[in-house]
Amino acid sequence: MSLKRRRILPGFGLTMGYTLAYLSLVALIPLSTLALSASGIGWARFWHVVLTPRVIAAFRLTIGTAIAAALINSGFGLLVAWTLARYEFPGKGVADALVDLPFALPTSVAGITLTSLYAANGFVGRWLAPLGIKVAFTPLGIIVALTFIGMPFVVRTVEPVLQDLELEIEEAAATLGATRFQTFRRVIGPAILPALITGFALAFARALGEYGSVVFIAGNLPMRTEVVSLLIMSKLEQFDYAGATAIALVMLVMSFIMLFLINLLQRWSTARHAPG
Amino acid sequence: MPPAEPIVPPPPDRVARAAGTSARLTRATADPPWARALIIAAALIFLALFLVIPLAAVFVAAFAQGVGVYLAAVTNPEARSAIRLTLMTAAIAVPLNMVFGLAAAWAITRFDFRGKNLLTTLIDLPFAVSPVIAGMLYVLLFGAQGLLGRSLADRNIRIIFAVPGIVLATIFVTLPFVARELIPVMEASGTEEEQAAITLGATGWQTFWRVTLPKVKWGLLYGVIICNARAMGEFGAVSVVSGHIRGLTDTMPLYIEILYNDYDFAAAFAVASLLTSLALVTLLAKRFLGRRITDAPRVAAEGPGVDRRAA
Numbered sequence: 304m305s306l307k308r309r310r311i312l313p314g315f316g317l318t319m320g321y322t323l324a325y326l327s328l329v330a331l332i333p334l335s336t337l338a339l340s341a342s343g344i345g346w347a348r349f350w351h352v353v354l355t356p357r358v359i360a361a362f363r364l365t366i367g368t369a370i371a372a373a374l375i376n377s378g379f380g381l382l383v384a385w386t387l388a389r390y391e392f393p394g395k396g397v398a399d400a401l402v403d404l405p406f407a408l409p410t411s412v413a414g415i416t417l418t419s420l421y422a423a424n425g426f427v428g429r430w431l432a433p434l435g436i437k438v439a440f441t442p443l444g445i446i447v448a449l450t451f452i453g454m455p456f457v458v459r460t461v462e463p464v465l466q467d468l469e470l471e472i473e474e475a476a477a478t479l480g481a482t483r484f485q486t487f488r489r490v491i492g493p494a495i496l497p498a499l500i501t502g503f504a505l506a507f508a509r510a511l512g513e514y515g516s517v518v519f520i521a522g523n524l525p526m527r528t529e530v531v532s533l534l535i536m537s538k539l540e541q542f543d544y545a546g547a548t549a550i551a552l553v554m555l556v557m558s559f560i561m562l563f564l565i566n567l568l569q570r571w572s573t574a575r576h577a578p579g
Numbered sequence: 580m581p582p583a584e585p586i587v588p589p590p591p592d593r594v595a596r597a598a599g600t601s602a603r604l605t606r607a608t609a610d611p612p613w614a615r616a617l618i619i620a621a622a623l624i625f626l627a628l629f630l631v632i633p634l635a636a637v638f639v640a641a642f643a644q645g646v647g648v649y650l651a652a653v654t655n656p657e658a659r660s661a662i663r664l665t666l667m668t669a670a671i672a673v674p675l676n677m678v679f680g681l682a683a684a685w686a687i688t689r690f691d692f693r694g695k696n697l698l699t700t701l702i703d704l705p706f707a708v709s710p711v712i713a714g715m716l717y718v719l720l721f722g723a724q725g726l727l728g729r730s731l732a733d734r735n736i737r738i739i740f741a742v743p744g745i746v747l748a749t750i751f752v753t754l755p756f757v758a759r760e761l762i763p764v765m766e767a768s769g770t771e772e773e774q775a776a777i778t779l780g781a782t783g784w785q786t787f788w789r790v791t792l793p794k795v796k797w798g799l800l801y802g803v804i805i806c807n808a809r810a811m812g813e814f815g816a817v818s819v820v821s822g823h824i825r826g827l828t829d830t831m832p833l834y835i836e837i838l839y840n841d842y843d844f845a846a847a848f849a850v851a852s853l854l855t856s857l858a859l860v861t862l863l864a865k866r867f868l869g870r871r872i873t874d875a876p877r878v879a880a881e882g883p884g885v886d887r888r889a890a
Contacts, residue, residue, distance in 0.1 A: 311774050311777060311778075312689050312690070312770060312773055312774065312777060312783070312786075313777070313782075313783035313786075314685060314686075314689070314783050314787075315686065315689070315690045317682075318681075318682040318683070318685040318686040318689075319686040319690075319692075321678075321679070321682040322679065322682050322683040322686050322698070325675075325679045325682075326679075326683075326701060326702065326754075329747075329750055329751055329754055330701070330704055330705055330751060330754060331701070331704075332720075333716035333717060333719075333720055333751065334704070334708070334716060336716055336719045336720045336725075336726060337712070337715075337716055337719060339726070340719050340726075379621070379622070379625040382618055382621050382622040382625065383622040383625065383626060385618060385622070386618055386619050386622040386623075389610075390615060390618075390619055392619055396866075398622075398623065398626055399866075400862050400863070400865070400866050401626060401630045401631065401634075401862070402626070402630075403862055403865060404630050404634065404858065404862060405630075406805070406808075407805070407808050407812075407857075407858035407859075407861040407862055407865075408812070408854070408855060408858040409811070409812025409813070409814060409831075409832045409851075409854045409858070410710075410812070410814050410815065410832075411812075411814040411832040411833075411835050411836055411851075412637065412812070412832070412835065412851040412854050412855055412858075413633070415835060415836075415839045415847055415848070415851060416633045416636050416637050416640075416848075416851070417633060419636065419640060419844070420632065420633060420636055426632065426636060427628070427632065450629065451629050451633070454629060454630075470608045473608040474608055477608065483610060483611065483614070508707065511709070512708070512709025512710065512711070512712065513709075514709065514710050514711045514814070514815035514818075515710070515814035515815050515818075515832070518836075519836075519839065531709075532709050532710075532711040532712075532815065535709075535711050535712065535715065536711050536818070536819065539711075539715060539718065539819060542724070544718070544719065544722075544724055547715060548715075548719065551709075551711075551712045551715055554709060554712060555708065555709075555712060558707045558708060558709065559707060561707065562700070562703070562704075562707040566700065
């Protein structure tokens with residue numbers, strides 16, 4: 304039995320017990336509180352809260368902007384990953400390190416910075432304003448913030464796959480007469496597709512619940528620029544706990560579905576990626 | 580039967596062309612120069628627009644009104660109390676999550692048990708929860724209308740709109756970091772040396788301190804550093820439980836929000852520049868430690884280790 308084989312080392316009871324106790328106390332019990340509170344609301348009230356136009360508009364905006372930002376990140380993230388994996392150029396080390404900045408930078412710092420840059424009188428916004436493009440305090444601004452915070456996901460999932468891709472396969476494709484574009488579409492593309500989709504899903508999942516970077520740039524107008532996490536926050540500030548709980552439950556279910564899908568994707572990705 | 584085709588050497592001029600003008604010779608896997616230039620340019624413009632310009636903008640805005648205003652903004656009593664609360668919160672949350680990470684990584688990588696995948700998914704759970712919802716969980720549990728609200732109020736214990744709530748919310752959102760970094764590193768480092776130590780009569784603690792810890796120290800340090808970065812920078816979850824009592828329950832990210840909403844931009848960016856510097860130190864540490872982590876255990880562990888570093 305494989306269980307016995309590895310039980311040479313001590314400490315299973317202690318570490319496992321501590322892990323489960325701590326995890327339950329910090330995460331699982333609070334999470335079950337939400338389910339408990341939600342069950343106290345009742346179905347009629349739940350649907351009454353969730354199906355109001357304001358809530359539906361918030362979900363539509365959140366999902367739409369999250370998809371848009373994840374798509375932008377998929378495109379440019381692929382370019383950045385390709386650049387980092389395949390090319391040498393001065394400043395590459397700095398570019399590589401900076402890709403992780405959105406993970407390390409507090410979201411409120413990102414929020415105020417992007418807002419001041421993309422406001423109509425900001426460093427970037429002043430070039431866009433004459434063209435009639437308003438970014439800050441519009442859905443476009445939300446997309447900018449979500450693109451920022453989701454950027455590392457696609458780059459960091461695609462880059463290692465590109466690095467591990469054997470050049471011999473591409474050489475073989477070239478020998479067989481494929482053009483560089485055909486090689487990319489038929490050989491490299493299928494190899495990186497699982498990682499690309501995983502990166503998209505991770506960026507999308509992160510964007511769904513984002514709050515800090517969005518709250519400053521969004522403008523927070525109900526029905527127009529109010530994302531779900533902002534709506535939950537304003538319900539909480541009005542002490543409408545039942546409303547906040549109902550919306551949060553929908554959001555949580557969406558997040559858990561994404562977590563499940565991402566786990567499946569990563570298994571698919573490693574299966575495809577594994578040699579042999 | 581037709582005679583076999585004689586092997587004809589390629590015409591001499593083609594050989595000369597291929598070998599002679601080596602500048603023209605490109606590998607089959609190299610992209611055309613125009614494509615290469617275009618891809619690099621697009622990637623760098625994207626990075627500049629979303630990373631370099633914002634990063635520079637923080638410091639430009641922080642010093643826009645001079646060094647005097649900057650220093651005043653980061654040293655006034657409210658700023659000092661925000662900095663103190665942020666440091667204190669991280670000083671509680673990070674060690675707790677570090678011990679948790681060590682215990683979880685030991686249990687998961689040293690033993691086989693059923694439900695291991697479920698446990699790793701549960702550890703990742705806080706990452707999937709929106710920060711606002713994370714904070715809200717504690718309001719539902721400890722708030723005035725919460726499940727335990729009445730009994731806490733009777734005992735005069737304040738958790739929500741007070742420091743304990745901020746600490747709890749921070750612990751929740753930073754829970755997975757150390758475990759996540761440590762599990763692949765411990766997995767890759769193997770158990771042979773630990774088994775040898777036990778066989779030679781070392782106790783479990785001795786094995787942990789003398790054998791395991793030195794092997795995984797860089798991975799552990801890296802996990803602690805990114806856990807700390809998030810603990811000091813967390814905004815959404817802390818915002819829900821803090822109540823924004825100036826000088827009492829404001830961490831640095833919350834204080835930045837207050838200053839910004841008061842149109843005190845120079846001060847907001849001055850405080851933001853401190854957190855941005857922390858982020859830059861974190862990135863540097865990642866680069867420095869990342870190299871050590873990926874070099875050491877990869878050599879030690881034979882065969883391909885699962886690299887979760889990237890994800």
